[in-house]
Amino acid sequence: xxxxxxIADLSAEExxxxxxxxxxxxxxxxxxxxxxxxxxxxxxxxxxxxxxxxTRASFEIAGxxxxxxxxxxxxxxxxxxxxxxxxxxxxxxxxxxxxxxxxRHPASGAPAxxxxxxxxxxxxxxxxxxxxxxxxxxxxxTLRRALGDLRGRHVAIVGDLTxxxxxxxxxxxxxxxxxxxxxxxxxxxMPSGVAAWSAADGFETSYDLDAVLPTVDAVMxxxxxxxxxxxxxxxxxxEYAVTYGLTARRLGLLQxxxxxxxxxxxxxxLEISADAADxxxxxxxxxxxxxxxxxxxxxxxxxAGEGDAQ
Amino acid sequence: xxxxxxxxxxxxxxxGGGAGDVLVVDGTIRAVGTDAAAxxxxxxxxxDADGLVLLPGLVDLHTHxxxxxxxxxxxxxxxxxxxxxxxxxxxxxxxxTTPVTDSAxxxxxxxxxxxxxxxxxxxxxxxxxxxxxxxxxxxxGLMARSRARVRVFSxxxxxxxxxxxxxRALEYVKGFGGVVSQHxxxxxxxxxxxxCHEGELSGRLGLPGWPAVAEETxxxxxxxxxxxxxxxxxxxxxxxxxxxEVLRWAKAQGIAVTAEVTPHHLMLTEGExxxxxxxxxxxxxxxxxxxxxxxxEALADxxxxxxxxxxxxxxxxxxxxxxxxxxxxxxGLETAxxxxxxxxVAEGLMTWADVARTxxxxxxxxxxxxxxxxxxxxxxxxxLTLVDPTRSxxxxxxxxxxxxxxxxWHGRRLTGAVHLTMLRGQVTAREGxxxxxxx
Numbered sequence: 001x002x003x004x005x006x007i008a009d010l011s012a013e014e015x016x017x018x019x020x021x022x023x024x025x026x027x028x029x030x031x032x033x034x035x036x037x038x039x040x041x042x043x044x045x046x047x048x049x050x051x052x053x054x055t056r057a058s059f060e061i062a063g064x065x066x067x068x069x070x071x072x073x074x075x076x077x078x079x080x081x082x083x084x085x086x087x088x089x090x091x092x093x094x095x096x097x098x099x100x101x102x103x104r105h106p107a108s109g110a111p112a113x114x115x116x117x118x119x120x121x122x123x124x125x126x127x128x129x130x131x132x133x134x135x136x137x138x139x140x141x142t143l144r145r146a147l148g149d150l151r152g153r154h155v156a157i158v159g160d161l162t163x164x165x166x167x168x169x170x171x172x173x174x175x176x177x178x179x180x181x182x183x184x185x186x187x188x189x190m191p192s193g194v195a196a197w198s199a200a201d202g203f204e205t206s207y208d209l210d211a212v213l214p215t216v217d218a219v220m221x222x223x224x225x226x227x228x229x230x231x232x233x234x235x236x237x238x239e240y241a242v243t244y245g246l247t248a249r250r251l252g253l254l255q256x257x258x259x260x261x262x263x264x265x266x267x268x269x270l271e272i273s274a275d276a277a278d279x280x281x282x283x284x285x286x287x288x289x290x291x292x293x294x295x296x297x298x299x300x301x302x303x304a305g306e307g308d309a310q
Numbered sequence: 311x312x313x314x315x316x317x318x319x320x321x322x323x324x325x326g327g328g329a330g331d332v333l334v335v336d337g338t339i340r341a342v343g344t345d346a347a348a349x350x351x352x353x354x355x356x357x358d359a360d361g362l363v364l365l366p367g368l369v370d371l372h373t374h375x376x377x378x379x380x381x382x383x384x385x386x387x388x389x390x391x392x393x394x395x396x397x398x399x400x401x402x403x404x405x406x407t408t409p410v411t412d413s414a415x416x417x418x419x420x421x422x423x424x425x426x427x428x429x430x431x432x433x434x435x436x437x438x439x440x441x442x443x444x445x446x447x448x449x450x451g452l453m454a455r456s457r458a459r460v461r462v463f464s465x466x467x468x469x470x471x472x473x474x475x476x477x478r479a480l481e482y483v484k485g486f487g488g489v490v491s492q493h494x495x496x497x498x499x500x501x502x503x504x505x506c507h508e509g510e511l512s513g514r515l516g517l518p519g520w521p522a523v524a525e526e527t528x529x530x531x532x533x534x535x536x537x538x539x540x541x542x543x544x545x546x547x548x549x550x551x552x553x554x555e556v557l558r559w560a561k562a563q564g565i566a567v568t569a570e571v572t573p574h575h576l577m578l579t580e581g582e583x584x585x586x587x588x589x590x591x592x593x594x595x596x597x598x599x600x601x602x603x604x605x606x607e608a609l610a611d612x613x614x615x616x617x618x619x620x621x622x623x624x625x626x627x628x629x630x631x632x633x634x635x636x637x638x639x640x641x642g643l644e645t646a647x648x649x650x651x652x653x654x655v656a657e658g659l660m661t662w663a664d665v666a667r668t669x670x671x672x673x674x675x676x677x678x679x680x681x682x683x684x685x686x687x688x689x690x691x692x693x694l695t696l697v698d699p700t701r702s703x704x705x706x707x708x709x710x711x712x713x714x715x716x717x718x719w720h721g722r723r724l725t726g727a728v729h730l731t732m733l734r735g736q737v738t739a740r741e742g743x744x745x746x747x748x749x
Contacts (some may be wrong), residue, residue: 113588
């Protein structure tokens with residue numbers, strides 16, 4: 001593994017290895033002194049062309065705890081006007097001899113292009129509406145801790161699916177681990193071509209959240225931006241919350257063991273009610289806490305190679 | 311190189327009509343057929359063309375030569391050279407230059423630069439609206455009356471989406487036999503960010519979708535406007551099976567609509583986008599194989615009248631961005647004939663007579679060019695393209711005469727190559743090399 005660009009590039013075994021290594025990384029988090037020497041002397045650039053708080057912070061902490069030199073850079077998504085191409089920009093950084101670039105970019109596919117242009121290891125930290133693989137890995141890690149082996153488990157992913165990079169990575173990751181997946185959204189928020197896609201990849205779709213909830217082991221609520229209303233994706237926030245929000249009433253439809261996930265940031269009162277977000281079965285904070293451990297594991301597998309993390 | 315006084319092209323397949331000779335004297339076709347040699351004057355040059363196909367010079371309804379304004383990407387001279395190498399003897403240069411070709415002055419500048427280069431006839435396309443802004447008509451009549459004699463008008467790159475403005479443009483150009491070439495893209499259904507055919511692939515790749523219906527609704531609207539106004543409308547770069555259905559229906563009604571398809575929409579499909587390589591970013595986007603099939607059938611059966619390249623050079627730094635941020639467009643002039651030969655002729659969908667129709671006579675007729683596309687007939691200007699139909703070659707973008715390198719065919723093997731191009735009796739290109747055309 002040189003890059004982490006898309007979950008589609010990983011086998012089920014590789015995903016499992018990353019999750020397994022994350023378990024031991026998670027233990028580091030509880031130590032008073034958290035440094036591991038693993039990546040001493042390695043240089044990691046967090047190159048974020050789009051704002052991010054939690055992803056950037058957790059990648060930076062992950063790198064620091066593994067003793068890498070981490071540097072944060074921000075860039076504008078488009079530098080067409082400046083006359084410098086994205087290729088020029090990243091080649092400049094690559095020429096300084098860095099080992100890894102962690103890329104967040106508002107345009108889908110940018111990390112894959114950068115991997116073609118440069119020699120260093122590339123991690124996709126979220127590209128446009130394409131993928132967010134580290135998020136999917138930490139979600140799988142969190143679900144696995146809550147539910148055990150995900151094979152045969154049923155996960156519903158609900159929300160603004162067409163604009164969600166989290167959806168695409170989670171769908172691939174959960175399917176690779178053998179989970180059943182049902183996408184739930186109004187037709188306007190389903191990904192383009194979802195009928196052909198679901199037939200090819202073996203997942204379900206539904207417009208009826210109430211019908212799906214009683215059958216799931218986990219429900220993953222995705223953020224719905226209020227601005228989507230202006231694009232005509234749904235009429236009002238109120239209507240969305242009533243039809244597709246995880247309301248207090250809908251909590252009662254879940255099986256006793258079923259858990260709730262949300263990759264954040266949450267829109268309380270829209271896609272998720274306070275009752276659901278703060279419920280005992282909510283994994284929201286576990287997801288955040290798993291973020292550092294899973295990202296340490298990713299850095300380890302890409303930069304340190306195979307073997308025992310300790 | 312100065313004009314060949316007399317040339318006898320011997321034994322070529324005459325545009326699919328069987329082997330024969332063509333005698334060129336003083337820039338004009340003097341005789342055609344098996345006994346053409348009988349009229350040859352003393353000292354005539356002979357060109358043995360056994361196994362080659364002789365076509366009337368190719369005419370491209372749709373090029374972007376970038377001058378004035380972006381001479382770093384292409385100039386009228388380099389674009390003309392690429393055209394000559396590709397077998398063209400006339401090209402229409404789109405209006406989205408800087409300044410926009412929306413006045414007689416700019417149109418005449420483009421015409422003059424084309425003449426000075428001398429490799430092909432360069433005919434400026436006039437903008438439909440001032441500054442391509444889609445608000446008010448450009449001075450269509452003054453462009454038509456200028457030395458450039460503009461007859462084709464297009465806001466290409468942008469759709470004339472205002473129905474009332476489109477209606478007026480169609481009506482107005484009737485006054486001087488003009489035609490509006492529409493870039494069919496409803497901007498509400500496919501805005502400037504749309505860059506991938508909307509469907510399963512755009513869903514998976516997370517790229518903004520460009521749905522087929524955004525083209526089809528404009529094509530449908532415009533054929534109805536053409537019927538209502540009794541005007542001619544031309545549809546640029548048709549890319550979907552649905553548009554083909556609308557065109558087929560409209561032609562059956564006798565509506566005066568013509569259409570073009572690009573070589574890239576005939577050969578390449580959306581799957582090229584899987585690696586996010588901006589070389590394959592083009593507007594309208596590459597479509598699924600079902601559309602490609604429908605476009606090939608429509609070109610073969612005449613529903614689509616012409617092949618047009620939409621040659622769109624871009625400098626490297628405008629393409630080497632994230633896919634969503636990179637410029638739209640790909641090169642096309644040098645590869646058009648080989649692509650059509652590969653996907654249409656070699657596949658048995660079209661004859662060389664069909665190639666002569668779709669790449670020479672039909673586009674010349676649509677553009678109102680009287681001395682182009684007249685075929686291999688006695689008395690016609692000697693605008694000729696000699697093709698080696700069986701020669702395979704691997705495209706190398708480094709060998710292009712264009713200033714730009716955004717060539718989607720790089721590394722691909724194509725069958726059929728332009729051997730020689732002649733403009734009014736002057737050889738303008740031979741075996742991929744430009745021959746100095748003007749003394």
